[in-house]
Amino acid sequence: MTTIEVAGLALTYPGPPAVPALRGVDLRAEGGLLAVVGPSGCGKTTLLRALAGTERPEAGSISLGGERVEGPGLHLPAEARAVTLVPQEGALFPHLDVAGNVGFGLRGLPRDARRQRVAELLDLVGLPGSERRRPHQLSGGQQQRVALARALAPRPRAVLLDEPFSALDATLRVSMREEVVALLREASTTAVLVTHDRDEALSLADRVAVMHEGRVLQVGEPSEVYRRPSSLWVARLLGETVEIAGEVAEGVAATVLGRIPVAGDGERLVLRPEQVVPTREGVPAVVEGVRFRGPEASVALRVGDTALTARWASTELPAVGDLVRVGVRGPAIAVD
Ligand code: ADP
Ligand code: MG
Secondary structure: OOEEEEEEEEEEEOOOOOEEEEEEEEEEEEOOEEEEEOOOOOOHHHHHHHHHOOOOOOEEEEEEOOEEEEEOOEEOOHHHOOEEEEOOOOOOOOOOOHHHHHOHHHOOOOHHHHHHHHHHHHHHOOOOOOOOOOHHHOOHHHHHHHHHHHHHOOOOOEEEEEOOOOOOOHHHHHHHHHHHHHHHHHOOOEEEEEEOOHHHHHHHOOEEEEEEOOEEEEEEOHHHHHHOOOOHHHHHHHOOOEEEOOEEEOOEEEEOOEEEEEEOOOOEEEEOHHHEEEEEEEEEEEEEEEEEOOOEEEEEEEEOOEEEEEEEEOOOOOOOOOEEEEEEOOOEEEEO
């Protein structure tokens, strides 16, 4: 597993107008799967290109497995980095068959060795014997697997995946996600997966880096960045929030929902909707709306003057107009 270390990485696309796409990215991931999540335009693709060596940053450094590949006066070319990139679109060469695509990074190998490695990879991704097929004869999911096989074939130090599932339909997306992550784990490859989809980041990754306007705001395990966001912006990016007012004293907030333990130190209190639960000892609330969403529902509540949204299992839903009692599970997070 390859440790990836990025410090102070800055990259501006020359204009006019000049676009500062990376503004000092700091990041460290010790192998496994790192998801980089952020809105469109925040610099995710640029970060991957800088890691791959296809763009040259003007400042900062990158080390892969302890080897410095980017730094002041140093820019190891892409071919010398042993990192492969699965681009967002057009991942396969349409004029090459599957074997040609998967073997693309193996051109230095003798023909037999290359053929054997291609067959191995096609086995790994569940497409044995498909060497002679062409990209247009494959489904979207199969193309994705071939692209992954091509990226893994040269045994790279790290695989970089740029929104690999965004072109797939919803059902395929979920099954491909699980498959691809299982394949990456089987190949024991360090991977960086870029996405704007928070569910993807939170459900797949070992670590999540949250990116905003050319910077990484927070890096941590999925549960950590979701439950302990470092700012209101991160909290909102990673899920729905319940933002309430409260006086905090000695780690406890007095709020309309009662007294709630507080973690962190900031001005504003944030809960997740699933923390607001029906409970007999809770405070009275009026149900103002119920939006069914499958296994769970969003329940709009009013507590005094405060409107908030909870998320409850759809097996036990109240009706609009009901008077219920609600309480809070777990701490509120104080953020700025
Ligand atoms: P993301 O992948 O998160 O959507 P990008 O890294 O593609 O973000 O882009 C970051 C910023 O850099 C955006 O403002 C984008 O418009 C700009 N940008 C991306 N590529 C280029 C380029 N080749 N030339 C000029 N500006 C670019
Ligand atoms: Mg992008």
